[in-house]
Amino acid sequence: xxxxxxxxxxxxxxxxxxxxxxxxxxxxxxxxxxxxxxxxxxxxxxxxxxxxxxxxxxxxxxxxxxxxxxxxxxxxxxxxxxxxxxxxxxxxxxxxxxxxxxxxxxxxxxxxxxxxxxxxxxxxxxxxxxxxxxxxxxxxxxxxxxxxxxxxxxxxxxxxxxxxxxxxxxxxxxxxxxxxxxxxxxxxxxxxxxxxxxxxxxxxxxxxxxxxxxxxxxxxxxxxxxxxxxxxxxxxxxxxxxxxxxxxxxxxxxxxxxxxxxxxxxxxxxx
Amino acid sequence: xxxxxxxxxxxxxxxxxxxxxxxxxxxxxxxxxxxxxxxxxxxxxxxxxxxxxxxxxxxxxxxxxxxxxxxxxxxxxxxxxxxxxxxxxx
Numbered sequence: 001x002x003x004x005x006x007x008x009x010x011x012x013x014x015x016x017x018x019x020x021x022x023x024x025x026x027x028x029x030x031x032x033x034x035x036x037x038x039x040x041x042x043x044x045x046x047x048x049x050x051x052x053x054x055x056x057x058x059x060x061x062x063x064x065x066x067x068x069x070x071x072x073x074x075x076x077x078x079x080x081x082x083x084x085x086x087x088x089x090x091x092x093x094x095x096x097x098x099x100x101x102x103x104x105x106x107x108x109x110x111x112x113x114x115x116x117x118x119x120x121x122x123x124x125x126x127x128x129x130x131x132x133x134x135x136x137x138x139x140x141x142x143x144x145x146x147x148x149x150x151x152x153x154x155x156x157x158x159x160x161x162x163x164x165x166x167x168x169x170x171x172x173x174x175x176x177x178x179x180x181x182x183x184x185x186x187x188x189x190x191x192x193x194x195x196x197x198x199x200x201x202x203x204x205x206x207x208x209x210x211x212x213x214x215x216x217x218x219x220x221x222x223x224x225x226x227x228x229x230x231x232x233x234x235x236x237x238x239x240x241x242x243x244x245x246x247x248x249x250x251x252x253x254x255x256x257x258x259x260x261x262x263x264x265x266x267x268x269x270x271x
Numbered sequence: 272x273x274x275x276x277x278x279x280x281x282x283x284x285x286x287x288x289x290x291x292x293x294x295x296x297x298x299x300x301x302x303x304x305x306x307x308x309x310x311x312x313x314x315x316x317x318x319x320x321x322x323x324x325x326x327x328x329x330x331x332x333x334x335x336x337x338x339x340x341x342x343x344x345x346x347x348x349x350x351x352x353x354x355x356x357x358x359x360x361x
Contacts, residue, residue: 146287146290149291150291150295150298153295154298186284189282190284192284192288193284196287196288200291200292
């Protein structure tokens with residue numbers, strides 16, 4: 001029976017899809033069976049970030065409407081055993097997702113995998129509330145920036161009000177992943193610090209993903225950052241996040257890039 | 272930058288933190304009523320329209336949220352020639 005996790009943020013462009021791909025791949029790398037589900041109907045991108053854009057035949061809406069069976073629509077990752085993708089539809093409208101249809105597909109996914117990760121669309125409309133609806137755990141992705149923090153607060157309110165768990169009166173487990181964090185700028189007072197964001201949002205911290213060129217490099221080639229360069233700072237942050245999700249106790253550190261002596265020398269010469 | 276400026280420099284992050292704390296305290300209190308200003312504007316307009324003909328475009332409702340006190344500012348431009356009140360004739 002899978003644990004269903006929603007990756008959400010309210011604001012767009014903070015790293016939901018990057019985080020979904022990275023957590024999904026990291027869980028699979030740690031031996032779990034995982035399905036990542038794209039709920040961003042009309043603006044799908046998880047397929048592209050995962051490098052599966054040319055293999056999409058059926059999508060979530062086809063399965064919800066019964067035009068395709070779930071196994072036909074699932075795309076198995078070629079690099080990682082245990083990792084599958086259920087893409088969103090690029091052409092259809094999100095209104096094609098019925099509440100009952102989504103509930104049925106989520107139940108089917110729960111039976112097949114250890115983890116189901118739902119990549120929420122931005123905003124607080126139906127697409128976002130459907131993505132969080134069946135979640136057991138929520139990961140709120142936030143940048144250390146005022147508009148992102150405000151939107152995260154709003155999403156936390158929705159998680160406590162509009163999810164199936166909340167409606168049954170059960171607690172919704174919520175975690176924060178702070179992305180694009182720059183320790184140096186926070187130190188100089190130019191960027192909100194980790195404890196500022198934690199104090200304002202008051203949900204537990206799952207990981208701090210530092211700003212890194214590795215994220216763009218990975219999406220350029222269609223590979224989750226944890227798979228593309230497992231030694232990179234963001235990959236280590238996501239790998240630690242996954243260990244925490246699995247219940248392991250891992251000391252909270254902000255990973256930094258380990259650079260070789262050669263690259264340091266070249267960097268200095270270029271500067 | 273002079274020495275004094277360097278010593279007193281705080282950066283913009285503390286400002287961000289303070290603004291967020293004030294804003295979110297209000298937004299959480301008014302949860303589900305994020306359209307409060309719109310609702311107030313509509314209802315105030317309806318009350319005044321009972322007594323005089325006013326231009327809906329000339330009613331401004333603004334909210335200024337502060338740490339301790341918030342102010343609701345209502346600015347209504349009245350017509351120069353008072354029109355017949357809608358209710359008075361009824």
